[in-house]
Amino acid sequence: MSKDAMIHLQDVQKYYGDYHALRGINCDIRAGEFFSLLGPSGCGKTTLLRTIAGFEDITSGVVMIDGKHMEGVPANKRPTNMVFQSYAIFPHLTVEQNVGFGLRRDPRPKAEKDKAVAEALEMVGLKGFGSRAAHALSGGQRQRVALARALILKPKVLLLDEPLSALDKKMRENMQVELIKLQRQVGITFILVTHDQEEALVMSDRIAVMFEGEIAQLADPETLYRLPNSRRVADFIGHMNFLPAKVAGEENGEIDVDVQGLGRCHISAKQAPGGNRGEEPSVGFRPETLTLLYEGQTATDREATGTVEEVVYYGDMTYYDVKLDGVDEPVRLSMRNVPGRPVLDRGVKARVAWSPSALVLFR
Amino acid sequence: MTQRSNWGRLTRSPAFNGYALISPTALYALLLLAAPLATVVYLSFQTDGSGVREVIHQFTLRNYLEAWTDPIYRAIMQRSLFVSFMVTLATVVLAFPVAYFVSFHVAPNKKSLWLFLITIPFWTSYLVRVFLWKVILGYNGVINSGLKSIGLIDDPLTWINVNVGAIVMTLAHAYAPFAILPIFVALEKIDRSLLEAGRDLGESALMTFWRVTLPLAMPGVVGAVLIVFIPTVGDYVTPDIIGGGKIPLIANVIQKQLLAIDNMPLGSAVAVSAMLIVGVISAVFVLANARFLRVKK
Numbered sequence: 001m002s003k004d005a006m007i008h009l010q011d012v013q014k015y016y017g018d019y020h021a022l023r024g025i026n027c028d029i030r031a032g033e034f035f036s037l038l039g040p041s042g043c044g045k046t047t048l049l050r051t052i053a054g055f056e057d058i059t060s061g062v063v064m065i066d067g068k069h070m071e072g073v074p075a076n077k078r079p080t081n082m083v084f085q086s087y088a089i090f091p092h093l094t095v096e097q098n099v100g101f102g103l104r105r106d107p108r109p110k111a112e113k114d115k116a117v118a119e120a121l122e123m124v125g126l127k128g129f130g131s132r133a134a135h136a137l138s139g140g141q142r143q144r145v146a147l148a149r150a151l152i153l154k155p156k157v158l159l160l161d162e163p164l165s166a167l168d169k170k171m172r173e174n175m176q177v178e179l180i181k182l183q184r185q186v187g188i189t190f191i192l193v194t195h196d197q198e199e200a201l202v203m204s205d206r207i208a209v210m211f212e213g214e215i216a217q218l219a220d221p222e223t224l225y226r227l228p229n230s231r232r233v234a235d236f237i238g239h240m241n242f243l244p245a246k247v248a249g250e251e252n253g254e255i256d257v258d259v260q261g262l263g264r265c266h267i268s269a270k271q272a273p274g275g276n277r278g279e280e281p282s283v284g285f286r287p288e289t290l291t292l293l294y295e296g297q298t299a300t301d302r303e304a305t306g307t308v309e310e311v312v313y314y315g316d317m318t319y320y321d322v323k324l325d326g327v328d329e330p331v332r333l334s335m336r337n338v339p340g341r342p343v344l345d346r347g348v349k350a351r352v353a354w355s356p357s358a359l360v361l362f363r
Numbered sequence: 364m365t366q367r368s369n370w371g372r373l374t375r376s377p378a379f380n381g382y383a384l385i386s387p388t389a390l391y392a393l394l395l396l397a398a399p400l401a402t403v404v405y406l407s408f409q410t411d412g413s414g415v416r417e418v419i420h421q422f423t424l425r426n427y428l429e430a431w432t433d434p435i436y437r438a439i440m441q442r443s444l445f446v447s448f449m450v451t452l453a454t455v456v457l458a459f460p461v462a463y464f465v466s467f468h469v470a471p472n473k474k475s476l477w478l479f480l481i482t483i484p485f486w487t488s489y490l491v492r493v494f495l496w497k498v499i500l501g502y503n504g505v506i507n508s509g510l511k512s513i514g515l516i517d518d519p520l521t522w523i524n525v526n527v528g529a530i531v532m533t534l535a536h537a538y539a540p541f542a543i544l545p546i547f548v549a550l551e552k553i554d555r556s557l558l559e560a561g562r563d564l565g566e567s568a569l570m571t572f573w574r575v576t577l578p579l580a581m582p583g584v585v586g587a588v589l590i591v592f593i594p595t596v597g598d599y600v601t602p603d604i605i606g607g608g609k610i611p612l613i614a615n616v617i618q619k620q621l622l623a624i625d626n627m628p629l630g631s632a633v634a635v636s637a638m639l640i641v642g643v644i645s646a647v648f649v650l651a652n653a654r655f656l657r658v659k660k
Binding site: 054074080082084088090091092101105149 | 554556557559560561562563564565566567570574575578579654655658
């Protein structure tokens with residue numbers, strides 16, 4: 001357990017009857033960190049969050065918050081507060097009463113508590129909404145009330161259960177930025193549960209990717225994106241192309257790999273973060289790491305040829321599905337649309353430049 | 364031609380269809396509720412005649428004067444209200460835990476079975492259930508003969524049969540399902556994450572119940588109170604059978620005036636007065652709880 005761990009999880013196991021929901025979770029979440037639990041639905045991320053909050057008893061293992069064992073400590077005695085997926089705004093109370101709900105046992109005089117409520121509302125941008133009825137709020141406003149209600153108690157850890165999933169795209173993007181700013185401002189450890197990989201990448205200091213009750217990879221967003229340790233993680237975070245490969249040999253931290261469609265590559269051992277998971281070896285790369293070469297351009301590293309099979313125009317970007325010569329499945333690559341770089345037509349022959357530093361080996 | 368198309372337009376309009384749909388019920392209610400009610404109100408302002416069923420159609424306020432000044436009516440009305448308050452209190456206080464248990468602790472697929480079991484008392488007629496209580500509580504009833512046969516008492520206990528307590532107990536049992544169902548429905552509607560939020564914000568289970576569950580269940584409680592309180596004030600079978608006619612409630616007085624004594628105007632005035640009192644009490648109760656009833660989910 002590291003010294004600055006706010007949350008320490010050690011071999012956390014959870015069964016619902018026969019169903020093994022959490023299969024030995026080990027991780028330390030640092031104080032002041034924006035930490036995300038990312039995974040598809042049913043992977044156990046919400047169960048883990050609720051375990052930290054004290055809403056779920058674990059079958060075995062250790063949960064420590066701020067150095068204290070949490071076994072037998074009920075939710076109302078834990079230094080955590082939660083923003084629920086449904087926001088759980090009390091419909092019979094006003095905005096103020098909602099935000100001040102947790103202050104009942106606060107010994108401060110009423111005037112000071114009222115001031116704290118007003119400040120909390122101002123912090124989340126709801127100044128002047130105090131006397132509104134809770135049911136008269138929009139989704140975004142409800143979420144702000146839920147945030148203010150939790151943060152006013154100055155928890156050591158704020159738990160957020162898919163807080164943005166009910167908002168529309170634009171509002172969600174705004175709230176992502178606001179949440180990051182808010183987290184920096186208050187300095188509290190945030191733990192976010194999400195199934196949206198983009199949201200996790202944008203907001204988090206570190207992300208734990210979970211599948212089937214286990215943490216598949218725990219890393220910062222860049223590492224997770226550039227060096228996923230399994231094809232599964234790679235597939236879940238953005239898009240990754242895979243080409244069948246054969247490992248020919250390894251020498252001085254360089255691995256010689258024969259990649260279908262690309263030929264012989266030298267890949268640094270650092271570019272092969274995953275162990276053998278019983279899959280056929282393959283090499284992966286992100287769509288933006290390959291470049292279409294236009295006439296007159298020469299490749300800096302290596303070059304392959306193929307045929308454009310599909311063109312998807314996005315305005316700022318164009319996605320191409322290119323069938324490399326000698327490969328069955330097309331690979332997807334993305335090109336930024338800039339002046340002097342026309343969008344290619346389907347069916348044309350294309351040259352593709354690639355760099356070994358962008359390849360990730362799964363063996 | 365114009366008339367026909369207007370008629371056609373009328374019959375196709377949603378309002379017309381709506382009225383057509385409720386018309387059998389509306390007609391029924393009009394004939395069997397509004398018309399008798401209007402008759403009673405009308406009679407209450409008339410003068411009693413000397414012959415059987417005779418009413419002299421002459422406007423007077425004397426019936427109301429008598430109904431509101433005679434200490435007997437006042438005492439009986441007070442007793443009726445007391446019995447209804449007690450029945451309502453007992454019913455709602457006992458029904459709440461049952462509704463809470465079914466809503467919060469019974470597996471979702473078993474809930475309808477539980478509700479079904481709760482309605483079982485309704486399979487026997489109200490009259491039979493009241494008689495059963497008489498059999499249990501009566502002078503030579505189950506309890507008295509049981510206690511006598513094991514030698515605990517020599518003479519039958521009288522304080523368990525002919526008294527207000529026995530009436531309250533009988534009515535509370537009869538109305539229990541009426542109270543359970545509305546409370547159950549209100550509890551079912553509560554988003555369970557609200558209760559977790561209450562815990563999360565530092566409150567114990569008990570305080571969360573007090574600050575979250577109970578206020579949100581109040582619409583159901585208010586409904587239960589009205590459903591029990593209003594009909595029990597007018598109940599006349601139970602005091603007659605359980606009380607043995609010795610503890611009349613307001614409904615018994617009304618019945619006696621209308622039929623036995625044959626003073627229909629006075630009986631009607633007492634009936635209208637009782638209705639007004641119950642109406643005012645109910646309205647005050649609803650207004651006092653208005654803030655709980657306004658909550659939108």
